[in-house]
Amino acid sequence: MSSAMNVLCCYSCQMFQVHPVKKANKWQCKVCGEKQSIKQVYYRGTGKDCRVYVQESNLLKSNATQWENDIQSHDLEVSEDDCAVAPSKSLETHNQMQSSVVPESKWSKYLNKAEREDSVN
Ligand SMILES: [Zn+2]
Numbered sequence: 001m002s003s004a005m006n007v008l009c010c011y012s013c014q015m016f017q018v019h020p021v022k023k024a025n026k027w028q029c030k031v032c033g034e035k036q037s038i039k040q041v042y043y044r045g046t047g048k049d050c051r052v053y054v055q056e057s058n059l060l061k062s063n064a065t066q067w068e069n070d071i072q073s074h075d076l077e078v079s080e081d082d083c084a085v086a087p088s089k090s091l092e093t094h095n096q097m098q099s100s101v102v103p104e105s106k107w108s109k110y111l112n113k114a115e116r117e118d119s120v121n
Contacts, residue, residue, distance in 0.1 A: 005050040007043035007057075011036055016057040018050040 004021040010029040017030050021044065025037045043053045 004044055005047045006041045007050045007053050010034055016054045018054055
């Protein structure tokens with residue numbers, strides 16, 4: 001399961017930011033530390049998509065220089081998260097396995113016809 005993320009906007013400092021979707025309705029602003037409840041979810045999706053949304057939204061506002069530093073640190077965090085959960089990653093691995101050397105046990109039954117002679121000999 002990939003983890004869904006919410007894009008929220010702090011009522012205090014008006015900064016958009018990415019937070020993991022939780023059951024609890026409470027969240028704390030990463031920028032000013034203000035605790036609040038979720039009033040509106042501006043966007044919901046993967047960490048990557050949310051990050052793009054947040055960056056664009058805050059660029060449009062472009063009224064807080066400290067946020068730029070903040071984006072970079074969160075950027076790293078979310079990137080690591082993406083690597084762990086991104087569905088596309090496993091697809092890539094899957095394709096690589098098919099195109100390169102194939103482990104016998106799992107794939108042999110699919111290859112019986114095509115590569116039988118090699119395997120037997
Ligand atoms: Zn805030």
